[in-house]
Amino acid sequence: MKVIYFDTETTGLDCRDCQIIELAMITVIEGKIVDEYDRFIKVDGKLPPRITEITGITDQMLDDDGFDEAKIAEDLRQRLTPNTLMIAHNAQFDLSFVYSLLQRYYPDADEILSKMDWLDTLTVLKDRKKYPHKLIDGVKHYGIQEVNFHRAIDDTRALMDVTRAMINERPDLEEYINIFGFNPKFGVSGPIFPFIEYKKQYYNNFMVSSGNILPKK
Template sequence: MRLVYFDTETTGLKPDKDKIIELALLIYEDGKLIEEYDQLININENLPEKIVELTGITDDMLTEGATPSSVAEKLGRTLTSNSVWIAHNTQFDLLFIYNLLKEYYLEDYVMDLLSEVYWLDTLTIFKDRAGYPHRLENMVKHYGLDEDRKFHRAIDDARALKDSVRELRNERNDLKEYINLFGYNVRYGVTGERLPFIKYATQPYFNGLKAYRNILPKTLKEE
């Protein structure tokens, strides 16, 4: 089984309008790192000032980046069956990948490509483990990982994600239960488009570690 820890940095929060400016992939096979991919993307437009402040990525840095088409090609080669793609708030990153791929491939092909992959969202898992807030930084702190880490660069976030997944698994080995299941706050609903290969479910707030019988996947099976 191949595990891909991934993260994106983007020009904003709207996957159908904003663009990916950095993509990072940490690819593991049989527990061994086989590839570390970190690529800035030249989108040929100026970045919003708030994105520069948040990420430290500048317009000049992007001029040396890869073309969006070459990154889409990389994704097309890497999105293979028998692989699990893992992110924190996967819905966000997945929709950005979906929209990038649609610029260069037919939509039916993109949908087939994405549906061949298993998707895991650590945000959904962490909400069953600890109280609010649930950002990646909070998960790192919760599990006593290095709090001096840098965030909001894709490769740094992917590394923090990988270490956090190890702690989630050590705490309780139930991660497989969450495959292709994304929880969402009933107050705000699902962010962006619902994808047909993902099951979306309301996830009630709980301030702590839920009993195994009460985790989101188990409660769905009982409905």
């Protein structure tokens, strides 16, 4: 089985008018890491100061080490083979930006992404621990060594460790594939993807029973 853990850093929150500035992917096949990918992406204009403050990524870093967006889209296209399991924390966000990126270069972006499977560890974490549910909260909850959060490759490594801890904790992770929970107060952010089932998800103060997880509601 091929699994890709991935994360993005972006110029803002809205995929319609913001861009990815860093994309990281760790590809695992049959339990072994076969590829680690981390690229800066050149963007139009200057970075918002707040983004540099959060991520530590500067305009100079993108100018010196960034790749053209078309090249990143090509790299993505090569890796997104059918039936690959894509894993992200708050996957709706990262999927939305990946979709917007691919759409600018490939007219069949919808078809490409529909042939993948998607797992959102945020949705899982909301069923397993009380609020809050950021990736750093999952890292602390499972006793994983902390990393330089808000840099895509470090977040991706932490994501992989959190996912493995979740697998060891309880064997129901597969039931969350292609199911994204969302806060009904705010609704689904970004595009609605037909290959994802969206379900209302409220906060829990404890790990829910195996018969009461979101996929079974």
